[in-house]
Amino acid sequence: KEGNIDTKESYIFTQKKKSKSKDASEEELIDTESINWREQITEKLHNLDPYAFERLAQRLLRECGFSDVVVTTRSGDGGIDGTGKLRIQGIFSFNVAFQCKRYKGQVGASAIRDFRGSLGTNIEKGVLITTSAFTKAAKDEASSEGKRLIDLMDGEELINKLAEYGIGLKEIK
Numbered sequence: 001k002e003g004n005i006d007t008k009e010s011y012i013f014t015q016k017k018k019s020k021s022k023d024a025s026e027e028e029l030i031d032t033e034s035i036n037w038r039e040q041i042t043e044k045l046h047n048l049d050p051y052a053f054e055r056l057a058q059r060l061l062r063e064c065g066f067s068d069v070v071v072t073t074r075s076g077d078g079g080i081d082g083t084g085k086l087r088i089q090g091i092f093s094f095n096v097a098f099q100c101k102r103y104k105g106q107v108g109a110s111a112i113r114d115f116r117g118s119l120g121t122n123i124e125k126g127v128l129i130t131t132s133a134f135t136k137a138a139k140d141e142a143s144s145e146g147k148r149l150i151d152l153m154d155g156e157e158l159i160n161k162l163a164e165y166g167i168g169l170k171e172i173k
Contacts, residue, residue, distance in 0.1 A: 041159050041168075041169070042131060042159070045155075046104060050100075051071070053102050055071055058082055060162065061084055061098065062084075063161075064161070067086075068084055069082060070082055070084065079114055080098070080099060080118050080119070081100045083095065084096050095122055097119055097120075097126050097127070098128070099118075101128065101131070101132070103131060104131075105132060106133050107130050108135050108138050109135065109138045109140070112128065112138050112142050112150055113141060116150055125148075126148065126150040127151045129153045130152075132155050133154045
């Protein structure tokens with residue numbers, strides 16, 4: 001199906017192998033038969049350094065059509081992990097801020113409120129990206145009328161996008 005990743009297809013997670021040899025670009029393939037490929041990716045995402053996860057989100061947003069995507073400095077980011085611009089049909093553009101949450105539990109409404117509160121007046125949209133899921137209260141808060149809307153990307157959608165754009169993944173058949 002267009003836009004959906006078939007969960008029966010197999011993917012392998014690839015990472016650069018740290019080696020002192022001349023061929024530092026050799027990729028290490030992780031055994032996909034031992035556990036579900038989505039579980040492997042989720043585990044890898046949970047174990048990423050927080051800054052590396054923000055850089056992954058930056059790359060993903062660039063692949064999705066954002067421009068000028070910048071990750072904020074590690075400390076004192078005020079709850080915003082990065083910013084970018086989204087241009088639609090060459091006419092409309094939006095300043096977007098994003099926040100990344102590597103959670104194993106669900107992201108609650110308070111995280112949405114905190115993120116919304118950190119958005120400056122020059123930011124039209126916010127995107128919260130997580131490795132987990134959002135509670136119903138968080139989804140309701142993100143789409144509350146009369147408040148700045150926050151777009152949500154949960155772990156499933158994140159993995160689908162990584163697979164769609166081939167970021168760190170290769171499809172095997």
